[in-house]
Amino acid sequence: MAVHLITGAGSGIGDAVARRLLDRGDQVIAVARDAGRAREIAAQLPGASTLVADLSQPGRISWALSKQHLPERIDSLLHVAGIVDLGTVADLAPTLWDQQLAVNLVAPAELTRLLLPVLRVSRGQVVFVNSGAGLRANAGWGAYAASKHGLKALADALRAEESEHGVRVTSIYPGRTATPMQERVHQQEGSEYDPERFISADAVATTILTALDLPRDAEITDLTVRPGR
Template sequence: MAAHLITGAGSGIGAVLAERLTERGDDLWLLARDARRAAELRERFPAAKTLVGNLADPAKLSWAFGHQALPVELDSLLHVAGVVELGRVGDLPVKAWQDTLNVNLVAPAELTRLLLPSLRLAKGHVVFVNSGAGLSAGAEWSAYAASKHGLKALADSLRQEEHAGGVRVTSVYPGRTATPMQVKVHQQEGKAYDAERWIDPESVVRALLTALDLPRDAEITEITVRPGK
C-alpha cells in the first residue's frame, strides 16, 4: 500500500486527489493548518492520518512536526495547497508578497526538506501543482506568478539533486481550474464566474496520477494542462 502526503486536501484539486487515492486503498496523510481543520479532514476522509502545520508560517513547521509522528516511508509528497492575491506591483503591500511566497514557495521547500528522509527511503515522488502563471506572468499576477516561477526552480533543482537516489520530481502546470481559488480570482478581477469554462479538477488529478503511476523506467518531469473549451 502506497503512502502519500497531500497539502490542500480540503478543497479543489487536493480534495479530488485525496478522494481518488482513498478509492485505491492507499495510505493518506493530510496536512492541516490547525487542529480544527484536521478534524474536518478526518471526518471527510476517516481512513486518513492528519498532520498539523501552518504553511503560512513555514519557519514553525519543523517545530510542529517535532511533536507529531511522521511517516517512516513516503511514496509521494503532493504539494497542492496555494493562495493567490492579485494586484498591480505599485499597489501590492509587503504582506501580500510575504503571505504568497510563504504558502506557495517557502513552505513547500521546507516541507520537502523535512520529509526527504522518508521519501528517500521509499524512492518516492514529489509533485508540485504549479500553475500556468509559473511559466508566464501577466499584469496584476506578479506576486502569485513570482511564487510559482520560484516553485518551478525549486522542482528543477530538487530533481537534479535527488535523481540519483531514485526520488522523482514532477511539476504540473494547470490552466484555470474550477476551484474555490478560481472563484476568488474572478472576484478580484471583477468578473462573473462560470465553472463550465474552466478545467474540471478531476482532469488535473487524472494527469497527475499518470505521472505518479508511471513505471520506474521513466519519469514525467512536467505536465501542462489547459482548458479544452
C-alpha cells in the same frame, strides 16, 4: 499500500486527488493548518489521517512536525496548497508578497527538506502542483507568478539534486481550474465565475495520478494542462 502526504487536501484539486487515492486503497495523510481544520478534513475524507502544520509559517513547520508521529514510509509528497492575491506591482503591499511566497514557495521547500530522508528510502516522488502562472506572468499577477516561477526553479533544482537517490520530481501546470480558489480569483478580478469554462479538479487529479503511476523506468518532469473547451 502506497502512502501519500498531501497539502491542500481540504478543497479543489487536493480534495479530488485525495479521494481518488483513497478510493483505490492507498493511504492519505493530509496536512492541515490547525487542529480544527484537521478535524474537518478527517470528516470530509474518511480513511485519511492528518498532520498539523501551518504553511503560512514555514519556519515553524519543523517544530510542528516534531510534536507529531510521522509515517515511516512516504511514497509521494504532493504539494497542492496555494493562495493567490492579485494586484499590480505598484499597489500590492509587502505583506501580500510575504504571504504568497511563504505558502506557495518557502513552505513546499521546507516540507520537502524535512521529508527527504523518508522519500529517499522509499525512492518516492515529489509533485508540485504549479500553475500556468509559473510559466508566464500577466498584469496583476506579479506576486503569485513570482511564487510559482520560484516553485518551478525549486522543482528543477530538486530533480537534479535527488535523481541519484531515485526520487522523482514532477511539476504540473494546470490552466484555470474550477475550484474555490478560482472562484476567489474571479471575485478579485470582478468577473463572473462560470466553472463550466474551466478544467475540472478531477481532470487535474488524473494528471497527478498519471505521473505517480508511471513505471519507474520513466519520469514525467513537467506537464501542462489546459482547458479543452
